[in-house]
Every structure is written in structure tokens, then in C-alpha cells.
Amino acid sequence: MSVEMNQIRRVGLVGAGTMGRGIAQVCAQAGFEVKLFDAVPQVAKQSKASIDKALVKLIEKGKLAEEDRQVILGRIHPCEALNDLFNCDLVIEAAIENLEIKRQLFKSLDEGCPEQTILVSNTSAIPISSIAALTAHRKRIAGLHFMNPVPLMKLVEVIQTPVTSASVIESLLGFSQAIGKTPILVKDGPGFLVGNCARAFYTEALRLLKECIASPAVIDRIIREAGGYRMGPFEVIDLVGLDVNYPSSKALFEDSFFDPRYQLTSGYKLLVEAGFLGRKTDMGFYRYQDGQPLAEATAAAEHSTPAGLPKSAWLWAEKSAGLEMLTTLAKKAGVVVLKEPSPGALCLVAPIGRDTVSVVKQLGIDAGSTVAVDTVYGWASHRTYMACPGVRPELLAQASTLLSSDGVVASQIHDSPGFIMQRFQAVITNLACDLMQQGLASAEALNQGMKLGFNFPQGPLEAGDALGSETVLSIVQALYNFYEEDRYRPSPWLKRRGRLGLSLSTPD
Ligand code: NAD
Numbered sequence: 001m002s003v004e005m006n007q008i009r010r011v012g013l014v015g016a017g018t019m020g021r022g023i024a025q026v027c028a029q030a031g032f033e034v035k036l037f038d039a040v041p042q043v044a045k046q047s048k049a050s051i052d053k054a055l056v057k058l059i060e061k062g063k064l065a066e067e068d069r070q071v072i073l074g075r076i077h078p079c080e081a082l083n084d085l086f087n088c089d090l091v092i093e094a095a096i097e098n099l100e101i102k103r104q105l106f107k108s109l110d111e112g113c114p115e116q117t118i119l120v121s122n123t124s125a126i127p128i129s130s131i132a133a134l135t136a137h138r139k140r141i142a143g144l145h146f147m148n149p150v151p152l153m154k155l156v157e158v159i160q161t162p163v164t165s166a167s168v169i170e171s172l173l174g175f176s177q178a179i180g181k182t183p184i185l186v187k188d189g190p191g192f193l194v195g196n197c198a199r200a201f202y203t204e205a206l207r208l209l210k211e212c213i214a215s216p217a218v219i220d221r222i223i224r225e226a227g228g229y230r231m232g233p234f235e236v237i238d239l240v241g242l243d244v245n246y247p248s249s250k251a252l253f254e255d256s257f258f259d260p261r262y263q264l265t266s267g268y269k270l271l272v273e274a275g276f277l278g279r280k281t282d283m284g285f286y287r288y289q290d291g292q293p294l295a296e297a298t299a300a301a302e303h304s305t306p307a308g309l310p311k312s313a314w315l316w317a318e319k320s321a322g323l324e325m326l327t328t329l330a331k332k333a334g335v336v337v338l339k340e341p342s343p344g345a346l347c348l349v350a351p352i353g354r355d356t357v358s359v360v361k362q363l364g365i366d367a368g369s370t371v372a373v374d375t376v377y378g379w380a381s382h383r384t385y386m387a388c389p390g391v392r393p394e395l396l397a398q399a400s401t402l403l404s405s406d407g408v409v410a411s412q413i414h415d416s417p418g419f420i421m422q423r424f425q426a427v428i429t430n431l432a433c434d435l436m437q438q439g440l441a442s443a444e445a446l447n448q449g450m451k452l453g454f455n456f457p458q459g460p461l462e463a464g465d466a467l468g469s470e471t472v473l474s475i476v477q478a479l480y481n482f483y484e485e486d487r488y489r490p491s492p493w494l495k496r497r498g499r500l501g502l503s504l505s506t507p508d
Pocket residue numbers: 014015016017018019020037038039040043094095096097098101105122123124125145146147148
């Protein structure tokens with residue numbers, strides 16, 4: 001029998017680096033006794049000193065009472081040897097991300113700790129089953145994946161291997177709540193849940209860049225301003241470092257047996273090999289000076305040359321709501337709305353999931369007169385428009401003027417099925433659907449995990465429901481039809497719900 005939640009008193013931490021220190025702090029603040037061990041002498045003591053500094057900051061901000069400082073510090077006990085942790089009720093391993101080191105640590109802990117002690121790893125991405133390979137008592141082994149910075153991030157992934165006992169999971173869910181975290185239950189596997197689902201956020205942006213649909217600054221800005229994401233993917237990668245993001249993304253691609261959904265680009269590899277690692281080297285997807293992005297790198301969206309408004313335009317949209325938006329804008333700007341396309345006049349179209357060329361071919365209209373605009377994302381905050389190759393420059397410029405005539409910023413991109421945001425969100429939701437199909441977690445856990453663990457504005461299934469499951473399916477299907485690549489194959493989970501028009505959280 002493993003210890004139950006209410007029997008956990010002493011928590012051992014193996015590894016007192018960034019994560020070990022943060023976990024020790026939140027445990028001690030929640031009233032647990034903490035034993036802290038690090039392979040490098042003095043590190044555990046230094047970590048206790050830096051926890052003290054963090055507590056002082058909390059006192060200065062009025063978030064902690066002065067009298068609690070010494071009580072909390074009194075619960076943290078730096079240790080000299082791993083053996084000192086053997087009498088803990090729960091041991092959390094937060095040593096460096098190295099499979100062999102973690103396997104040996106778990107072997108020693110499994111041999112040294114009484115059978116009821118719960119043993120967990122805080123690994124970012126190594127499957128727990130693999131870390132537990134040299135142990136004899138596997139039922140008590142699980143994952144407890146905290147997010148960085150631990151004191152601020154609410155989410156904890158509780159990772160269950162095929163043999164972790166239900167009582168251990170119960171204890172870990174209760175323990176996570178007791179230290180003020182929101183736990184989600186996740187099945188063991190590469191990248192777990194948040195790390196896995198987050199790959200679509202990076203890989204679709206990389207794909208857009210590879211195809212020269214727009215620059216990193218434009219892609220990031222559209223994802224922020226039209227999509228509501230707090231940061232764009234290239235900003236995030238530059239912040240965490242290409243040397244951190246690239247290997248973990250590559251590992252997931254390899255661990256998935258090269259599923260093209262996780263595929264990276266040679267342009268990304270080139271930056272890493274050149275040593276352009278993001279903010280830390282003043283160069284990544286952006287250029288920086290003294291840690292600040294250079295103005296040219298964050299320059300406003302790309303525009304075609306300013307021109308006057310078109311006198312008239314023919315409007316078409318995939319959905320009636322889109323046509324209404326186009327009509328209202330044109331009328332407000334005093335542009336005559338034509339009943340039929342007319343030679344020399346602008347054709348302004350609002351497709352869903354398709355590029356301009358596909359719409360031109362379907363409608364039989366003139367490629368040189370057609371400009372497409374996204375009415376699904378960013379209509380009120382940041383518009384995205386694109387045109388066929390060979391579009392007449394004066395018509396493109398007129399469209400640009402019309403699209404920003406009410407003061408909304410409009411960015412021009414190159415022709416793309418699903419513009420930027422439609423395909424970006426659809427690809428993320430499609431991967432989330434596939435993780436549901438694989439039974440990785442519940443729909444609620446998936447949505448909550450991505451909001452709390454990765455700052456998504458909405459859970460990926462919630463964002464799909466906001467669009468409508470049929471619409472998400474139509475975008476992914478259109479991408480698949482256009483590219484004819486497995487990367488864009490719709491997940492069976494999405495297909496079934498999209499065909500029936502059901503919520504993406506509907507269980508099987
Ligand atoms: P870190 O480098 O800051 O700290 C790791 C510590 O482990 C170091 O102090 C090192 O001396 C110690 N260590 C190495 N081998 C040891 C051993 N055999 N026994 C005891 N201590 C040992 O790393 P970190 O960022 O704290 O990451 C720790 C773990 O948490 C990794 O598995 C990492 O993947 C995971 N993680 C990190 C983050 C993050 O953003 N930093 C987020 C979630 C999970």
C-alpha cells in the first residue's frame with residue numbers, strides 16, 4: 001500500500017535547480033516538510049537561500065506575512081546524500097533531463113525507500129515508464145510535471161503509467177491540490193499532454209514561414225491580434241531559446257515515429273546550427289540589441305502601396321456572416337456593391353480553409369481581380385488578406401485601402417489555404433482531437449491544460465467548438481486536399497464530430 005494523501009508529511013526533492021527549488025518552495029509554503037538534495041555540493045543550501053529571497057519578495061508585495069518567512073524556511077532541510085530522502089512519504093525527482101541519470105536515481109530510490117513511498121519524476125518529456133525501467137515496485141511510480149516558474153504556474157500534469165496504482169494517482173491529485181495547484185490526469189507518453197499539444201502551435205507557424213506566407217513578425221502579430229494568443233510562436237521560441245525548443249520538438253517528432261504532424265523545418269535547424277538561439281544570442285527568428293527586439297524586426301504588418309478606394313466591388317463569402325461583414329464595410333466606405341463580377345472591378349472574397357486560387361477556379365472569376373480576406377479571425381482587431389499570383393497591383397492596393405477604411409489594421413500575406421489564423425487554429429485543434437482519440441486525457445483536462453499550462457486563450461477543443469466542429473473539419477480537409485500531405489489528415493475524432501456537427505468534447 002502506498003501512502004495516502006493525508007499521510008504525506010515529508011517531501012523529498014532530488015535536484016535543487018530551477019524546478020526543484022520552485023517545487024520545494026510551494027511545498028514548504030503549503031506546510032510540508034521538505035528534504036532537498038542535489039548531486040552538486042552546496043546547491044541545496046544555495047537553493048534554500050534563493051527561496052528565502054523569493055519569500056522576501058512575496059512579503060514586499062504583501063502576499064506573505066513576515067512571521068511566516070522563518071516558519072517556511074524552517075521546513076526546508078538541505079541534505080548531503082540521497083539516502084537522507086529515504087524516509088520521505090513522497091520523493092519528487094527534478095534532476096537534469098537525462099534518461100540514464102533518472103533511471104539510476106529511480107533504481108536507488110526504489111531500493112532505498114520503503115514500499116509505500118510514492119516516487120515521481122518532474123521530467124519534461126521522457127516517458128515515466130522508461131524512467132522506471134530498472135525498478136522493482138512500479139505501482140508507486142508516476143509523473144508529476146510542474147510548469148516553470150513553479151510558484152506562478154497553476155497547472156500540474158499527473159502522469160499515470162499503465163501500472164501506476166489508482167491509489168497513488170488519488171494521492172498525487174490530492175497532494176497537488178494541497179499545494180495550491182490544479183492537477184490534470186494524463187496518460188504516460190512522449191511530451192505528455194501540454195508538451196505534445198503545444199507542438200502544433202510551433203510547427204504550423206514554422207510551416208507558414210517555410211512557405212513564405214509571411215514574415216515571423218507578421219505571423220506572430222496576426223496570431224496575437226487576430227487569434228488572441230498572448231505571444232506568437234516565434235516570440236515564444238526566441239524567449240525560451242532555440243536550443244531548448246528545437247531538441248524537445250525534434251525528440252517528439254522522432255518518438256512519434258516521424259508523424260508529419262510534428263515535422264520541423266530545415267530553416268529552423270539552420271538557425272540552431274548557426275548558433276542563433278534567440279534572445280540569449282541577440283539573434284533567433286528576430287534580431288535583438290541588448291535583449292530588446294530591433295524595431296525593424298517587429299515592424300508593423302506588410303501593406304501594399306496605399307491607393308484610393310475602389311469605386312465598385314463584387315463580394316462573395318463562404319458563409320452568410322462573412323458576406324454581411326464585407327457588405328457593411330463596402331457600403332460604409334461608399335463602394336458600390338456589384339451584383340455580378342465586372343471586368344476591371346475588384347472581386348473581394350472570404351473563403352474558409354481555401355486559398356484564393358481555389359476560390360477563383362471554383363467561382364470562375366478573374367484571378368487578376370480577386371483578393372481574399374479572412375472574415376473568421378480578426379475582422380474587428382487585425383484583418384488578413386491575400387491574392388492570387390498575378391493580381392493587378394492597383395486592385396490589390398484598392399482592396400487594402402477598403403479593408404483598413406474603418407481603422408482596423410490589415411496585413412497582406414501570400415496566398416494560403418486558410419490564411420494564417422484559420423489553419424493555425426484548425427491544425428492545433430486537429431492535433432488536440434487526435435490526442436483525444438488516443439485517450440491521453442479527458443476533454444476538460446485537455447482544455448484546462450493548454451489554458452493553464454501554455455497560456456492558450458481558449459482550450460483547443462473549446463476554440464474548435466467556437467468555430468464549429470464542421471468548420472474545423474472543412475478547414476483541415478481543405479488543407480489536406482490542397483497539400484495532399486499526411487501532415488494535414490483530419491483526426492478520426494474530428495471527422496466523426498465534424499460530420500455530425502457535435503461538440504469536440506463529445507465522448508465516444
Ligand atoms: P536545472 O539544471 O536547473 O537543475 C537540475 C539540477 O539537478 C542541478 O542542480 C543538478 O546539479 C542536479 N542534478 C543532476 N544530476 C543529479 C543527480 N544524479 N542527483 C541529484 N541532483 C542532480 O534543471 P531544471 O530546469 O530544474 O529541470 C529539472 C527537471 O525538470 C528536468 O527533468 C526538466 O526537464 C524538468 N522540467 C524543467 C522545466 C523548465 O522549464 N526548466 C519545466 C518542467 C520540467
